[in-house]
Amino acid sequence: MKQPFRVFSTFLLVLSFLSLILSCQTPLSQEEKVDRQDDSLPGYQFDRLQKVGLLPYWITTAQFAGYYVGIEKGIFQRYGLDLEIIPFQQTMLTNQLIRDQKADFFLLWLVNAIELKASGLDIVNIAQLSSRSSLMLLAKRSSGIKSIDDMDGKRAAIWSGYELQPRALFQQYDVDVTIVPIGSSNNLFLTDGVEIINASWFDEYHTIMNSGYNVDELETFFFFDHDLNFLEDGIYCLRSTLEQDPGLCKRFVEATLASWKYVFDHPEEAVRIVLAEQRKQNMPANVAHQTWMLDRYRDLYYPEPESDMNTALPESAYEEVAKILLEAGLIGEIPPFREYYIPFQSLDTLNRTR
Numbered sequence: 001m002k003q004p005f006r007v008f009s010t011f012l013l014v015l016s017f018l019s020l021i022l023s024c025q026t027p028l029s030q031e032e033k034v035d036r037q038d039d040s041l042p043g044y045q046f047d048r049l050q051k052v053g054l055l056p057y058w059i060t061t062a063q064f065a066g067y068y069v070g071i072e073k074g075i076f077q078r079y080g081l082d083l084e085i086i087p088f089q090q091t092m093l094t095n096q097l098i099r100d101q102k103a104d105f106f107l108l109w110l111v112n113a114i115e116l117k118a119s120g121l122d123i124v125n126i127a128q129l130s131s132r133s134s135l136m137l138l139a140k141r142s143s144g145i146k147s148i149d150d151m152d153g154k155r156a157a158i159w160s161g162y163e164l165q166p167r168a169l170f171q172q173y174d175v176d177v178t179i180v181p182i183g184s185s186n187n188l189f190l191t192d193g194v195e196i197i198n199a200s201w202f203d204e205y206h207t208i209m210n211s212g213y214n215v216d217e218l219e220t221f222f223f224f225d226h227d228l229n230f231l232e233d234g235i236y237c238l239r240s241t242l243e244q245d246p247g248l249c250k251r252f253v254e255a256t257l258a259s260w261k262y263v264f265d266h267p268e269e270a271v272r273i274v275l276a277e278q279r280k281q282n283m284p285a286n287v288a289h290q291t292w293m294l295d296r297y298r299d300l301y302y303p304e305p306e307s308d309m310n311t312a313l314p315e316s317a318y319e320e321v322a323k324i325l326l327e328a329g330l331i332g333e334i335p336p337f338r339e340y341y342i343p344f345q346s347l348d349t350l351n352r353t354r
Contacts, residue, residue, distance in 0.1 A: 046080035050248060055086045055094065055103035057112075060277050062293040063202060063233075064107075065270045070259030072273050079255035081248075087281070095121060104241055105252055110231040110313075111164060114322050117340055118331035122239045126344045127253045128313035129260075130232040131303040134201040134296070135165060137221040138208065143195045145219055148173040148226070156196035157182045157189055165223055165230050166198060168324050172226065186211070202296035206289060230321050232300070234313065235344075246347040253344040257309055264298050267291070313341045 056064050067085055070076045076083040086103055095116055098106060108116070110128075117123055137156065139145035145154065152175040158166050160181040170177045180194055186208055189197035199205045201222070209215065223230065235253060242249050263270040271290045278285040301309050315337050322334040 049077060049082035050080055051082045051084065052105065052248070052252065053084050053086050053103040055097060055106040056088055057094065057107050057109070059088050060274070060281055060283060061203070062271060062274050062290040063297060065263045065274050065294060065297070066256055066260035068277050069263050069270045069273050070255060073259070073262060075259045075262060076255045079251045079258075081252060081255055083255075095119070098123065098238065101238065104248070105235060105237050107233055108236050110234060110318070110321050111325065113234060113236055114318070114325055114335065114340070115330060117335045118325070118333065123236045124239050124242055124339075125234045125236055125313055125341045126242070126249050126347070127235040127256070127311040128231060128341075129234065129256075129310065130300045131310040132300060133165075133222070133224045133228070133230045134232060134300055135223050135230065136199055136201055136205065137166065137169075137196055137223075138189070138199050138205065139196050139219045139221075140213070141217055141219055145195060148175060148221060151175050151177050151196060154178070154196055155180055155194040156198070157186075157194040158198050159184070162198065164324065164328060164330070165228055167328070168228055169221075169223060169226055172228075202293045202300070206292045210289070229317060231313070231317055242342065242347070250344045250347040253311070257311070260301065260309060263294070264302075267294055270294060311343065311345075313343075315341075 054067060056067070058064075060068070064085070067083065071083050071085070086097075094106070094108075094112075097103060098116070098121060108123075113123060113125065137151075139151070143154070145151055148169065151170070151173075155178045156166060158179045158181060160183065163179055163181070166177075166179065177196070180188065182188055182197075186197060186199075186204060188194050190208070190211055197204075197208075199208065205220070208218070235256065237249055271287060271294060274290055275285040275287065303310050318337050318340065319334070322331070325331045326334055
């Protein structure tokens with residue numbers, strides 16, 4: 001009887017050893033990933049991850065790479081956040097989603113955010129990521145347009161709902177330009193239906209070049225160069241969110257900055273992650289275009305090549321945009337700057353174990 005017992009004991013010992021090996025190879029859960037040490041990130045410890053939703057203002061592209069990469073690489077988890085990016089839909093009303101608290105944080109351009117604030121939606125800017133406007137006007141050199149003055153009497157294709165900045169420019173130079181509202185297509189410009197089109201430096205400009213135009217065949221007019229620097233990507237939340245959990249707001253911005261730093265340090269990996277997300281959503285995915293977009297975002301987010309990422313909203317930039325909105329009759333009064341901008345650095349990191 002002793003021999004079978006020895007065999008059985010040996011079998012149990014081997015089985016235990018194999019179980020130990022297999023357990024070591026089991027993938028880490030999200031909570032276990034949070035506890036892994038990373039010298040580049042703070043050593044926060046959390047009882048559980050806090051679910052938060054982010055509402056972007058456009059479809060999945062490299063302009064939001066920091067968030068997709070941050071989720072994929074576990075960076076938001078390291079800050080105790082289980083981040084969900086709410087897919088953008090053309091038909092959704094951003095103001096209604098914010099009012100209904102369908103997202104904890106949302107990305108907005110300064111001009112749109114001021115309009116929402118002035119309409120009674122109590123939002124606050126907690127970090128201003130972009131340091132300059134990416135918007136520009138494009139014209140073909142074959143049209144004879146070499147300056148803003150040359151645009152007098154011409155037609156310009158302008159995105160519907162984004163006419164304010166171009167109108168301010170045309171008024172500044174006292175030129176009469178017919179604005180033709182468009183969606184996101186460049187076709188009217190490419191087929192000579194209009195002489196001018198508005199574009200983002202990181203997006204449509206590159207798309208138009210890829211449609212067969214060389215750099216020396218296009219004239220570019222950046223609004224930034226004409227004292228119309230309407231800042232773009234800002235991180236916003238409702239004041240109620242800020243008051244209820246300032247620590248959450250601070251950690252979200254810190255995680256965002258850490259994620260973007262990783263993106264710019266690993267651009268090829270970041271583009272691969274964005275492309276994978278685009279394919280998951282059955283969107284067109286183009287390596288060259290997303291790479292261009294990411295390179296331009298580095299320029300927009302870093303005022304100086306060797307500086308830290310910008311997060312400050314200058315009061316002068318706010319007042320400039322708000323004044324133009326007021327003069328255009330789009331807002332009744334300018335919301336006080338101190339009620340609009342509350343930098344995340346001023347928030348106490350509370351409730352880390354929520």
